[in-house]
Amino acid sequence: xxxxxxxxxxxxxxxxxxxxxxxxxxxxxxxxxxxxxxxxxxxxxxxxxxxxxxxxxxxxxxxxxxxxxxxxxxxxxxxxxxxxxxxxxxxxxxxxxxxxxxxxxxxxxxxxxxxxxxxxxxxxxxxxxxxxxxxxxxxxxxxxxxxxxxxxxxxxxxxxxxxxxxxxxxxxxxxxxxxxxxxxxxxxxxxxxxxxxxxxxxxxxxxxxxxxxxxxxxxxxxxxxxxxxxxxxxxxxxxxxxxxxxxxxxxxxxxxxxxxxxxxxxxxxxxxxxxxxxxxxxxxxxxxxxxxxxxxxxxxxxxxxxxxxxxxxxxxxxxxxxxxxxxxxxxxxxxxxxxxxxxxxxxxxxxxxxxxxxxx
Amino acid sequence: xxxxxxxxxxxxxxxxxxxxxxxxxxxxxxxxxxxxxxxxxxxxxxxxxxxxxxxxxxxxxxxxxxxxxxxxxxxxxxxxxxxxxxxxxxxxxxxxxxxxxxxxxxxxxxxxxxxxxxxxxxxxxxxxxxxxxxxxxxxxxxxxxxxxxxxxxxxxxxxxxxxxxxxxxxxxxxxxxxxxxxxxxxxxxxxxxxxxxxxxxxxxxxxxxxxxxxxxxxxxxxxxxxxxxxxxxxxxxxxxxxxxxxxxxxxxxxxxxxxxxxxxxxxxxxxxxxxxxxxxxxxxxxxxxxxxxxxxxxxxxxxxxxxxxxxxxxxxxxxxxxxxxxxxxxxxxxxxxxxxxxxxxxxxxxxxxxxxxxxxxxxxxxxxxx
Numbered sequence: 001x002x003x004x005x006x007x008x009x010x011x012x013x014x015x016x017x018x019x020x021x022x023x024x025x026x027x028x029x030x031x032x033x034x035x036x037x038x039x040x041x042x043x044x045x046x047x048x049x050x051x052x053x054x055x056x057x058x059x060x061x062x063x064x065x066x067x068x069x070x071x072x073x074x075x076x077x078x079x080x081x082x083x084x085x086x087x088x089x090x091x092x093x094x095x096x097x098x099x100x101x102x103x104x105x106x107x108x109x110x111x112x113x114x115x116x117x118x119x120x121x122x123x124x125x126x127x128x129x130x131x132x133x134x135x136x137x138x139x140x141x142x143x144x145x146x147x148x149x150x151x152x153x154x155x156x157x158x159x160x161x162x163x164x165x166x167x168x169x170x171x172x173x174x175x176x177x178x179x180x181x182x183x184x185x186x187x188x189x190x191x192x193x194x195x196x197x198x199x200x201x202x203x204x205x206x207x208x209x210x211x212x213x214x215x216x217x218x219x220x221x222x223x224x225x226x227x228x229x230x231x232x233x234x235x236x237x238x239x240x241x242x243x244x245x246x247x248x249x250x251x252x253x254x255x256x257x258x259x260x261x262x263x264x265x266x267x268x269x270x271x272x273x274x275x276x277x278x279x280x281x282x283x284x285x286x287x288x289x290x291x292x293x294x295x296x297x298x299x300x301x302x303x304x305x306x307x308x309x310x311x312x313x314x315x316x317x318x319x320x321x322x323x324x325x326x327x328x329x330x331x332x333x334x335x336x337x338x339x340x341x342x343x344x345x346x347x348x349x350x351x352x353x354x355x356x357x358x359x360x
Numbered sequence: 361x362x363x364x365x366x367x368x369x370x371x372x373x374x375x376x377x378x379x380x381x382x383x384x385x386x387x388x389x390x391x392x393x394x395x396x397x398x399x400x401x402x403x404x405x406x407x408x409x410x411x412x413x414x415x416x417x418x419x420x421x422x423x424x425x426x427x428x429x430x431x432x433x434x435x436x437x438x439x440x441x442x443x444x445x446x447x448x449x450x451x452x453x454x455x456x457x458x459x460x461x462x463x464x465x466x467x468x469x470x471x472x473x474x475x476x477x478x479x480x481x482x483x484x485x486x487x488x489x490x491x492x493x494x495x496x497x498x499x500x501x502x503x504x505x506x507x508x509x510x511x512x513x514x515x516x517x518x519x520x521x522x523x524x525x526x527x528x529x530x531x532x533x534x535x536x537x538x539x540x541x542x543x544x545x546x547x548x549x550x551x552x553x554x555x556x557x558x559x560x561x562x563x564x565x566x567x568x569x570x571x572x573x574x575x576x577x578x579x580x581x582x583x584x585x586x587x588x589x590x591x592x593x594x595x596x597x598x599x600x601x602x603x604x605x606x607x608x609x610x611x612x613x614x615x616x617x618x619x620x621x622x623x624x625x626x627x628x629x630x631x632x633x634x635x636x637x638x639x640x641x642x643x644x645x646x647x648x649x650x651x652x653x654x655x656x657x658x659x660x661x662x663x664x665x666x667x668x669x670x671x672x673x674x675x676x677x678x679x680x681x682x683x684x685x686x687x688x689x690x691x692x693x694x695x696x697x698x699x700x701x702x703x704x705x706x707x708x709x710x711x712x713x714x715x716x717x718x719x720x721x722x723x724x725x726x727x728x729x730x
Contacts, residue, residue: 043512044513044516045512045513045516070516072515072516072518072540075515075539075540075541076512076515076516079539080511080515080536080540081512196646196647197531200507200529201531204530209530211510212511212530212531212533212535212536213532214532214535214536215539217532323512327504328501328502328510328513329504329508329510330504330510
């Protein structure tokens with residue numbers, strides 16, 4: 001991770017460390033709460049903030065505040081908007097954490113589920129569910145298949161891009177290109193096979209969208225995301241040791257290969273959580289961990305939880321914009337994140353080349 | 361893509377989305393006010409009043425068929441007998457207790473027209489993009505960007521009953537409406553001559569007006585039978601003499617075009633207007649992109665199209681220039697295209713007889729239509 005740290009003076013480093021540890025998580029937590037409230041109170045159907053709060057209070061049994069006056073206000077909040085906002089937070093947290101983990105385990109600043117093709121691998125599996133109408137696991141079918149697809153692609157990326165204990169930037173990016181080519185061909189083929197309805201679903205899905213999030217789906221995504229996030233926190237200290245290099249990590253008692261395999265499974269779980277109902281939302285896992293590192297440094301114990309919070313903030317904000325920017329329209333959220341994330345990726349690529357002293 | 365220099369940002373986004381979404385399904389072009397222009401030019405005269413061509417192949421040039429789409433409700437605001445419990449086309453049991461605020465949404469605008477013809481038009485509170493007849497054109501739109509349902513827009517209208525089919529998505533939004541406790545009746549999403557009457561009855565049953573439904577279904581069926589018989593009289597009797605007809609769905613200038621085959625409604629349409637269905641001959645199912653060589657091999661004499669699609673491809677000249685394969689067919693050589701408004705041509709329902717009649721005039725008496 002040396003590629004992503006900037007040399008600083010000891011005093012600044014100390015100050016920064018304190019500020020980060022005390023303030024960052026708290027700040028992000030507050031930001032998340034604020035954006036959740038703002039997002040829950042904003043939409044096509046106008047429900048004033050006090051009524052949103054009142055509706056929440058009444059739901060938990062407190063008779064405080066006004067209830068929505070619009071006849072469908074209550075339903076809009078509870079059946080449409082809240083599940084969507086919760087879904088955005090979960091997906092954002094899952095993607096950002098998956099990105100942070102991948103960057104740690106690959107020792108490479110450019111690793112991210114979207115960029116290296118893990119998201120689209122999961123997407124191919126999920127699109128197969130749509131086209132062939134598999135239902136072996138009920139609502140969970142898509143999630144299970146997305147997990148398997150994600151697992152296969154993550155493992156492939158790992159096996160193909162590692163050489164002599166490290167993953168070079170160029171190899172990783174090229175592996176990503178190759179995988180994305182294969183998976184997009186797979187998606188194109190599935191679109192050809194599918195009927196009109198399946199085709200529209202796949203397109204909706206390729207661009208990523210949180211439209212149509214229901215509690216039933218949140219019920220699938222939430223456990224996956226929570227399991228993945230908890231596992232990521234548990235892995236974080238050992239990822240710090242891994243950053244010292246494989247040999248050093250082994251010397252202090254880390255089972256490096258096992259750590260890598262476990263991390264890959266966790267990445268697949270997190271990616272599946274995000275992809276199975278929201279489609280491909282790229283670059284969240286890239287942008288968020290890097291921004292966090294700029295503030296708090298590369299330590300995973302800070303990076304993982306902060307990325308989870310930051311990812312949630314980012315995606316809830318992006319989704320708020322996606323559903324309100326154009327009246328009555330839902331912009332594909334994957335398009336928005338790529339629009340912002342693409343240039344960021346480019347900048348990162350330039351920087352990685354400079355600090356690493358070349359393309360290797 | 362040649363874009364006008366000053367399109368506002370939202371316009372560009374909408375355009376991008378339209379391009380993306382339009383490529384993968386049917387896109388009722390509407391919303392640009394295109395059909396006012398078409399109707400202003402006058403309604404195509406009735407087949408009974410015109411002189412058909414002596415030889416159906418002896419004509420050069422494209423025509424636009426404009427059906428007489430005046431509404432004639434079978435009843436005047438009949439009182440729905442509620443509550444009513446219906447089993448919808450997906451087997452879901454739905455109980456309707458209030459039909460005062462209705463949304464009838466599908467890709468062709470057929471359902472909202474049916475509600476109007478049942479005499480309950482006043483109860484509609486919103487519309488889909490294909491519902492463009494005058495009486496409903498001012499209602500708020502709940503499908504932006506083509507055919508995407510917007511959950512909050514729908515809930516904002518506080519409907520007490522939603523009648524829809526599976527042609528609009530995302531399906532999850534329909535499920536959200538059920539979660540919100542709004543009765544959602546899903547009717548048959550197939551459109552064709554074979555189920556016009558049953559579709560009408562399905563809609564009427566959900567609204568609690570089965571008698572008006574029976575009357576409308578009967579009237580529609582009688583009109584369709586009459587029109588089909590009249591068309592049979594002018595169409596060539598021998599199958600070999602009939603015009604080899606294809607329904608092409610063209611959108612934009614990308615050079616991608618779909619041929620509509622069995623089950624798309626186009627098969628039913630071609631048969632009803634007395635054409636020879638090329639798609640059936642080659643066993644073409646549903647709506648799929650056609651290759652250039654496939655088009656040349658099909659050798660159609662006549663192409664049915666949507667007006668909006670034809671315009672978006674740059675009119676007849678633009679289309680022939682862009683699709684050289686089409687120029688290699690008899691239809692291309694003689695510019696035998698018959699176009700009709702996107703929201704009407706495949707919208708089997710109460711207006712079907714008028715649609716068939718206008719298309720027949722466009723095909724068999726093009727001098728009267730153009």
